[in-house]
Amino acid sequence: MTLTATVSAGLTRPDALTGAVSDLCHSPVILASQQERDGVRVLWIAASDLRPALARLKEQGADALMLFDVTAIDERGRLHRNGQPEASFTVVYHLMSLAARADEIRIKVPLTGDAPELPGISDLWPNANWYEREIWDLFGIRFTGHPFLRRILTPPTWTDHPLRKDHHARATEMPPYSLTEDQEQHEQEALHFDPSLWGMKRHSDHSDFMFLNLGPNHPSVHGVFRIILQLEGERIVDAVPDIGFHHRGAEKMGERQSWHTYIPYTDRVDYLGGVMNNFPYVMAVETLAGITVPPRAQMIRVMLAELFRIASHLVFYGTMAQDVGQLSPVFYMFTDRERVFGIIEAICGFRMHPAWFRIGGVAMDLPAGWDGLIRAFLDDLPKRLDEYDAMVMRNPFFRARTKGIGAYTAAEAVEWGVTGPGLRACGPAWDYRRHAPYACYDQLEFDIPTGTNGDCYDRIAVHVEEIRQSLRIIRQCVDNMPAGPVKADHPLTAPPPKARTMQDIETLIHHFLSVSWGPVIPPGEARACVEATKGLNSYTLISDGGTTSWRTRIRTPSFAHLQMIPLLSRGVMIADLIAIIGSIDFVMADVDR
Template sequence: MSVTAPPRPADARDATMLAQISDTVPPIVLAVERTRDEVPTVWIAREHLHGAMARLRQPDAGLRMLFDLTAIDERQRTHRADQPDSAFTLVYHLMSFAGPGDELRLKVPLPADSPHAPTITDLWPNANWYEREVWDLFGIVFDGHPFLRRILTPPTWTGHPLRKDHYARATEMPPYSLTEDQEFAEQEALRFDPAQWGMRRHSANSDFMFLNLGPNHPSVHGVFRIVLQLDGERIVDAVPDIGFHHRGAEKMGERQSWHSFIPYTDRVDYLGGVMNNFPYVMAVEKLAGITVPDRAQMIRVMLAELFRIASHLVFYGTMTQDVGQLSPVFYMFSDRERVFEIIEAICGFRMHPAWFRIGGVAMDLPRGWDGLVRAFLDYLPRRLDEYDKMVMRNGIFRARTRGVGAYTVREAVEWGVTGPGLRACGLAWDYRRQAPYACYDQLEFDIPTAANGDCYDRVVVHIAEIRQSLRIIRQCVDNMPAGPIKADHPLTTPPPRARTMHDIETLIHHFLNVSWGPVIPPGEARACVEATKGLNSYHLVSDGGTMSYRTRIRTPSFPHLQMIPLISRGTMIADLIAIIGSIDFVMADVDR
């Protein structure tokens, strides 16, 4: 059963966006698309792409950040009414920090026989990795890109995995074999050649040394590699190398039902738990036109903030450990266990509860939940005061982090930095306040900021956010509304139990919704949340089926790691360890 939600009408914001684009080479707009998420979506020809993006890059346009860049293989899609002919579609998502909700989506149609487009790395430096990702996974070539090579798959990979004609499972291919010659070729492909990465072996006065940090070094927080070009112990350049943890989460999202993909989202930022369910189910709900009940909304917010605290405690402890202070991490992990005890009591699971559902949450709060939460709210502030004395006032910790790895607001926006890393530069911008979702518009909280944008300030903001999360959770406990925890909507999955056991027809409907998934109306929708490490977004395309046609997962850690060379050049190796720790990332969030 499918229920169609009406598209939104054109508004004044659309007209403003169109005027900004058309100022470049009018008329260049091919079409204006109506999407379920109400983000203005404009189609332009590829020959006008660079000019239009250059215009939107100007300060007066207000759209400063390249938030996301991805692609869609349209060749098997059937519901494309009022869209230009396209075999592959490039999708650019721009975001402004000038006001609430100022976002724009640009689409560029590309033919099957010539999937080329101009690079925009000269306009936004963070486009570098995004364009490499699109080339790697879709085979779209960006003319003029400075270093177009694979980024998430091995250098010897054949094909482009997110194309619809690329296999999804190993069972679709012949049995794997590796001859000695193939093994030698694989090893040679991994050999590091400095010249290939744009590095010189010598300076005028000395020979450079190249140090391979990772992908199994404890300080890189996962399977992450950085190749350092060193002059003594000073870093001349750094090359981040990712993809060791790539699991094809987006490909899996296009092979699972709308309902059964929810547990996969938990594993993207494995420290964020239900925070990862949040944007995914919201995007599906936008596609289906589902309104989530008030009680479910507030339960979602409370659980998300509990996971924010748990994730920030991991960051706080491991950051201090990275710079040599060993005791705090044990205390902070102990407090994290207290968070997990609450989460386990409510959800039944700890790190990966997969507890959000399309239309609400899996079950209602258990008896006694409020006592557990209130006890934790009274306990943690005193512990944070102790940690402040132990860590933040420690002279060695300050010396290792102050003035190290600093960047400005302008640099943060150019490189796509969001979350605590952006607010540490002094910009009081939080998606929960700028574009409120769930019930955040009903809650009072401050947006913590700092001034210097260095390692120390990034820690300061994280700690202040823990205190604000406690404040939000207390309001949820005090004001938890009564009512249902799941929408009474035919596409809610699973459907409410009262309807499920009524008769055989509703039982069959339940079985189909869970096993095959609901039939979501055709369209596109994107949902975004202020996640633990920055903005996490899901852009979903439905072709009117029981599975997503295109699942795009935009994570904060991916652009954040790309910034490492900028903020590490000229520092010492020990400073790089502090920089890496202060970024707050997980590799599953980067590689997906």
């Protein structure tokens, strides 16, 4: 493994996306062009011109253009759409260049009618497969040419599309649940496994195949996650991941909660990342509202986020070793994680889910003695990490189980939407904190760990080195913590500063409404992204000028990463698949939302 902070290795043509977008802007296929609050260029294209336009962008973007996200918007009933083409639904393609900087563009396709459809693009970018299935499942937009268009987050017997605006948001809006005998029989029949319905087929006329369910309740799948394996002996012929068991409608809840009361819900997405989930959400709201966060609050946010990165990586490190047969490391590493939680609890009052970030800053200032707690931890953990290297990373059995297993190239990582340690393990020194700095990361020094082989071992090694770099970042935060307020003095901060509540009755009423209903955020669209524990995590928020979000889109890294399992598992042994699953570093709430 090497350390570098240079321009991304293996990613070429840094100005390719800029030039391609410029050419596209002057072509007749563009219906409209706009720039949203977050500064990202938005181009509207008709459905008939979508595939040629995206194919052209991909060709000019070479191996550095990632299809970062695909989602949809139910436009019916939305009031503030000035300058946008008429649409009942909009499908949004977010493209990101991973060359010298994070260059981004959104392509939007307007669709009309209650049963819209448009061409699929999973042959252009393979990671579009799951995103298109998700849009079909939740919005009812059909993608022609999709190889396997079936529900992905809701049960196969589901009869509606939950993210449509006419779908209920709470159970109390529906009559009590009941199940007749016929309905029960229908549900039981839906559980029957037919390999052909999952796209599986015989690969040999002279072999018998066995189908094995790995999960959905199995310690090696790290959550409620199922992989259907087609086996020839103990070698995997095919694998089909099955997700959705953990789906709770996090995006739907984001459209019913006020801007402020939704913050605790974000903690439960990557439930190992804590305030790292608050980070992109509050930044997106602040961009919409035009709020500038004070420097002290920015550095406190970064310090807490890096503490949670360490806590999450320690869980990964210990459980990864356990997955391939080492039992002791997980106990040592969870002890260190407890020390991290002790610091977080002393600062925030909570451990795993503090929901401590606020619109405009953080909940409160740092307590007395906070720096002593952190400095003691910073001084102690490096020595323990050295011991873990000897125990795990230099263990010959561990190396034999992980080296050369589950490898992919940088080009494949970009094709499948891989970010974070999984991308850097292939060679590119690409980190959102460096290439699109947010908060105060541009004031901090840190290296970007990379690997060379893109296999399980390199993914683990990158995680381990990232712990050391997080310690380095935290020490700089402790040494250089600025003075000043921890929340912006802005009328749309939530909750507003208490100092404004007791001056007169008007300010008290304003405080009451801001806490109970939340602020009224100006109409617009904004996206914020962070280098989270497992890769890039972003929130795209649309305000229609109310106290709740019109559309809350959560793009999580784990959803994209699990798509690669069929590619990585074909031809390997079952035991190797366990190592591959562990090295991906995911949690199912981050996948299913």
